[in-house]
Amino acid sequence: MKTAANIVSILVAGVVLGLVFREFRKPKAATGPGPGEVVYQPDVAPGEEPTASKEEMDVPEVVRLDSPPLLNHFELIERSGKPISTDDLKGQPYVLSFFFTTCPSICPQQNQRIQKLQDEFAGQPIRFVSITCDPEKDTPEVLTEYAARYGADKEQWLFLTGELDYIRQIGVDMFRQPIAKGFHTEKLVLVDAEGNIEGMYVQTEPVHMEKLREAMRSMIEPK
Template identity: 30%
Template sequence: MKYRCLVVIAILISFCSISCNNWGGNELPVYSPSDFNAELVDVSLQSKDGNHTVSDFKLINQNGNIITQEDYKDKIYVVDFFFTRCPSICPIMTDNMVKIQNEFSNNNDVMLLSLSVTPELDSISVLRKYANDKKAIDEKWNITTGDKRHIYELARKSYFAVVEQGDGGMQDFIHTPNFILVDKKRQIRGVYNGTDDEEINRLKDDLRILMKFNEKSL
């Protein structure tokens, strides 16, 4: 019994240490690959601890414009992976992205980024119609297509959005409800279920926390 108590205490001390290191006084944790369930992390990164930033990207948005990290420089942004023909979770996710867009429409620090997981089907014209239907604000929300291998590598190695391993090839397919919150330093600050109202409210709260922290650090 005494041994079990000592083990429990050790686990609690370890958990507290991890939490304190993650929070670092920044109000929200900064996530590294080792903080995620290993299933969500590409095998090449599973043992990496600390200093993770999302990779550079090159995508094409609903207006046919090339979108890169430069378009999100000094921005806080929310990322999701979707496809326009999805009949299940994607419509819910997109509706929730619209809610986030509308709530932060007057805040230039907050942006959104959606990446199609079926880029071969989601052409610029398809995305343009989709953006129009959802009343996406072009300056705030880029709904993108691009090279499939590049998008799938971003999902697995930058944003840790999916469980399935794969190579981004013809037979590869990912489907995830996750929304990922990224700060101005390109660090992951939260992961949320994009189909759950409570999770969306938590995301909104975390966006406000990040904005307040950024204001204090100026």
């Protein structure tokens, strides 16, 4: 009986070892490309070099409007106290954004990126327009102090305020962006010299920021 039991134990052990060995021989399942690895795009022919990394492939497309905005004109108060309207902005392209001065994180980062754009395009025929979404606190005096933190040029980088309901209407009806008190998106809107919206760029995406720079250059370079 003891011999039979030993034989059975040996056979069971052999089966178990065989199964374990087969598992090790199985090819590993694909887990996808790692960080920084190149992803081959569907439109790249065999033998051609791909042009995008995995990070770039994951970036959402720049938003383009497929229909005219419901609102095509606004007038707000600049930090200088001067009224500024879309008619005043025509003749030069501009990059528009929403923010509020007491924002602890997103707005400072966003305005630092705009500051870099201002420095890069200093003296060029392009403006930056920042509209507060907390106008009750962000008076012209507060905006003046806030703009100074970023070295905002008084002519090239405008800071606008007004009534919240009106600003909310501007955001939704003109720029397709939800606006509430102390709430806004992370998108920068590029508007051409005629007042048409060229596209909306996510300021936290490096790929979008580079595309924005390219679009800005194309608008101001001589044809």
